[in-house]
Ligand SMILES: Nc1ncnc2c1ncn2[C@@H]1O[C@H](COP(=O)(O)OP(=O)(O)OP(=O)(O)O)[C@@H](O)[C@H]1O
């Protein structure tokens with residue numbers, strides 16, 4: 001039995017976490033076998049690596065160290081959480097995956113998309129998402145949303161300048177062009193319930209095509 005691996009991607013404050021959690025719970029209530037998880041993190045070791053990467057005091061972190069730490073967290077999460085769930089036929093909804101590394105470290109940090117892809121190949125051994133829901137939002141709107149979210153702890157990447165976040169957005173635009181079949185773009189600047197309905201419809205279409 002093979003499950004379905006769907007990733008949610010996009011810049012800061014696009015609404016990925018909010019929508020993933022709500023949709024995952026609704027689909028579970030409807031009887032689907034859903035695993036909700038996130039990167040970096042999702043399991044103990046990867047959450048520890050997350051703490052190192054996102055700690056706002058770690059300002060001296062080199063870009064390639066950062067890329068390698070994301071890849072290491074990805075590897076552990078993949079073997080411990082994602083692959084076993086897919087093997088038993090679950091639908092895995094994952095908040096960020098390799099495309100975040102390509103957009104943030106590959107493009108915005110300037111390491112190069114292909115170079116970051118190649119270090120990730122070691123980590124993922126060709127396991128790519130079946131589909132990626134890409135939450136497209138203007139950078140200023142996304143950043144305003146996270147600033148307004150007073151419950152959110154500010155992390156090291158949140159503190160990057162506006163230009164960095166603009167490059168992240170540009171990076172995602174390039175990825176959307178590079179992977180047109182896998183990327184499903186959602187206009188995440190819309191009102192939250194509208195975004196939710198669009199994402200739900202898209203995920204159900206993918207489920208019907210791939211699993212039924
Ligand atoms: N469509 C929307 N309209 C207005 N506010 C939204 C919308 N979607 C999410 N929000 C709010 O924006 C904030 C950020 O949302 P969320 O954490 O889901 O984004 P995210 O994409 O996971 O961000 P990040 O990747 O930076 O953690 C939350 O306070 C959430 O309630």
Ligand SMILES: Cc1cn([C@H]2C[C@H](O)[C@@H](COP(=O)(O)O)O2)c(=O)[nH]c1=O
Pocket residue numbers: 012038039040070096097098099100101102104105157158
């Ligand atoms: C997987 C991954 C993530 N990032 C960045 C993107 C965000 O700034 C943080 C994660 O925080 P979130 O609130 O859980 O979205 O990490 C990255 O730069 N590279 C990656 O591979």
